[in-house]
Amino acid sequence: xxxxxxxxxxxxxxxxxxxxxxxxxxxxxxxxxxxxxxxxxxxxxxxxxxxxxxxxxxxxxxxxxxxxxxxxxxxxxxxxxxxxxxxxxxxxxxxxxxxxxxxxxxxxxxxxxxxxxxxxxxxxxxxxxxxxxxxxxxxxxxxxxxxxxxxxxxxxxxxxxxxxxxxxxxxxxxxxxxxxxxxxxxxxxxxxxxxxxxxxxxxxxxxxxxxxxxxxxxxxxxxxxxxxxxxxxxxxxxxxxxxxxxxxxxxxxxxxxxxxxxxxxxxxxxxxxxxxxxxxxxxxxxxxxxxxxxxxxxxxxxxxxxxxxxxxxxxxxxxxxxxxxxxxxxxxxxxxxxxxxxxxxxxxxxxxxxxxxxxxx
Amino acid sequence: xxxxxxxxxxxxxxxxxxxxxxxxxxxxxxxxxxxxxxxxxxxxxxxxxxxxxxxxxxxxxxxxxxxxxxxxxxxxxxxxxxxxxxxxxxxxxxxxxxxxxxxxxxxxxxxxxxxxxxxxxxxxxxxxxxxxxxxxxxxxxxxxxxxxxxxxxxxxxxxxxx
Numbered sequence: 258x259x260x261x262x263x264x265x266x267x268x269x270x271x272x273x274x275x276x277x278x279x280x281x282x283x284x285x286x287x288x289x290x291x292x293x294x295x296x297x298x299x300x301x302x303x304x305x306x307x308x309x310x311x312x313x314x315x316x317x318x319x320x321x322x323x324x325x326x327x328x329x330x331x332x333x334x335x336x337x338x339x340x341x342x343x344x345x346x347x348x349x350x351x352x353x354x355x356x357x358x359x360x361x362x363x364x365x366x367x368x369x370x371x372x373x374x375x376x377x378x379x380x381x382x383x384x385x386x387x388x389x390x391x392x393x394x395x396x397x398x399x400x401x402x403x404x405x406x407x408x409x410x411x412x413x414x415x416x417x418x419x420x421x422x423x424x425x426x427x428x429x430x431x432x433x434x435x436x437x438x439x440x441x442x443x444x445x446x447x448x449x450x451x452x453x454x455x456x457x458x459x460x461x462x463x464x465x466x467x468x469x470x471x472x473x474x475x476x477x478x479x480x481x482x483x484x485x486x487x488x489x490x491x492x493x494x495x496x497x498x499x500x501x502x503x504x505x506x507x508x509x510x511x512x513x514x515x516x517x518x519x520x521x522x523x524x525x526x527x528x529x530x531x532x533x534x535x536x537x538x539x540x541x542x543x544x545x546x547x548x549x550x551x552x553x554x555x556x557x558x559x560x561x562x563x564x565x566x567x568x569x570x571x572x573x574x575x576x577x578x579x580x581x582x583x584x585x586x587x588x589x590x591x592x593x594x595x596x597x598x599x600x601x602x603x604x605x606x607x608x609x610x611x612x613x614x615x616x617x618x
Numbered sequence: 619x620x621x622x623x624x625x626x627x628x629x630x631x632x633x634x635x636x637x638x639x640x641x642x643x644x645x646x647x648x649x650x651x652x653x654x655x656x657x658x659x660x661x662x663x664x665x666x667x668x669x670x671x672x673x674x675x676x677x678x679x680x681x682x683x684x685x686x687x688x689x690x691x692x693x694x695x696x697x698x699x700x701x702x703x704x705x706x707x708x709x710x711x712x713x714x715x716x717x718x719x720x721x722x723x724x725x726x727x728x729x730x731x732x733x734x735x736x737x738x739x740x741x742x743x744x745x746x747x748x749x750x751x752x753x754x755x756x757x758x759x760x761x762x763x764x765x766x767x768x769x770x771x772x773x774x775x776x777x778x779x780x
Contacts, residue, residue: 291706293706294706295705296689296690296704296705297690297702297703297704297705297706299700299702299704300690300691300692300704300705376702398733401733402736405735405736405737409735409737410735411706412734412735412738413706413709413710413730414730414734414738415709415728415729415730416709416720416728416729416730417730417732418730418735419706419709420703421702421703422665422701422702422703423665423703423716423719423720423723424665424723426709426720426730427724427727427730427732428730428732428733430732458725481723481724482723482724482725482727483724484720484723484724484727484728484729484730485724485725485726485727485728485729485730485731485753486727486731486732487731487732487733488732488733491732
């Protein structure tokens, strides 16, 4: 398939039911694995890099990944298509920008993505809508066993699964949630909440992971410790102690906003809807910011006539590569601003009024 | 304002703010007590920086700088620059410097206790199982759970005898 066709598809995983979806946009779990008897990528010769990429591509083609599966050769892909994969969370920005033979196998309605030759030979990830860490990990474990039937991974009894960067060694497991923390942002408590998260050995990053700034009040929180705890311990600690704490902070901030600043809040959300429905030029940052307000309005029942699905879809479609693939031409940032405003205006008027609110006020 | 360590009274360099049920609690610890408490907060410090500190702290800094892997040829200096290892054998070649690094990055841990590959050879599997039991034993002793500890000791003995 052509990668640009991805824009015509919805990410199936994002459409499913989303437990705790008012705060948790998505859950992700990933494993880092390397082939035994092979150097890590930074010490591979060009021939070895091709050998690994080819071997893993073949293996991924025959292990029986779930659902419709395709393999994208990231090295050969157009830069815009690489960016498209990043925007859909199927590859990391690092992998998009890297050099040499590399790729990604995508399966199960984009819920499964297996990156080849990123920082490690293999990075297997599972995505789910809302808070579904257990289900992410169960699927990941199944995939790991499937791959182990065909491959031998570098492993030591002391250090566990061996990875290029010592921060991933052991289980190789990184779990993360994408959180919508707009009320904490508004009440100015976000720093406090995130500092608490960092003190609990978590990494807090932006929408597209490492090295990106949070946009649209979306924060990715993930575990840091991969060694000395079992996979189940890592997941349960994250699920039971970390995530509920942050959700609770956000819930309280929302409650406080509703109680103390209801009209101001409603005003903001209504204005967000009004700007999105009438702007003629808009940047992706501003769009994400305003969509975030609508998302908040929706979860507080201050907005009607627009579905969460529309917001999710727009959040993806307004990203630069999606926008350019959708319109079928490469555009300058100014042209994108116009195309983006057109797209948002059309979707929101088709989807009904936003921000008119029946939540009482 | 200089804080003193809550535990030992030395100068505190680690400051923690915990928010428990909306109430703010502050903790001030010196580096050593922070480590023994399992608290290290600079988790986002780049590896290169941790390595630099380890080398500077270490009397054997010069020796570390000369380490290299005889399989992939990576030198310690290269590792320090790029923060990435070159091959699985580096975990052996650089073990001396990796263990303190891993302990910094993983809340004091340097032993794997998670899944073991189904196709790991029997010896490797036994070793891994022993390590896991030993780490559980340590935990049981720390929690004064002597019944569990005795049980774990039996399992270790059995596995070692086999």
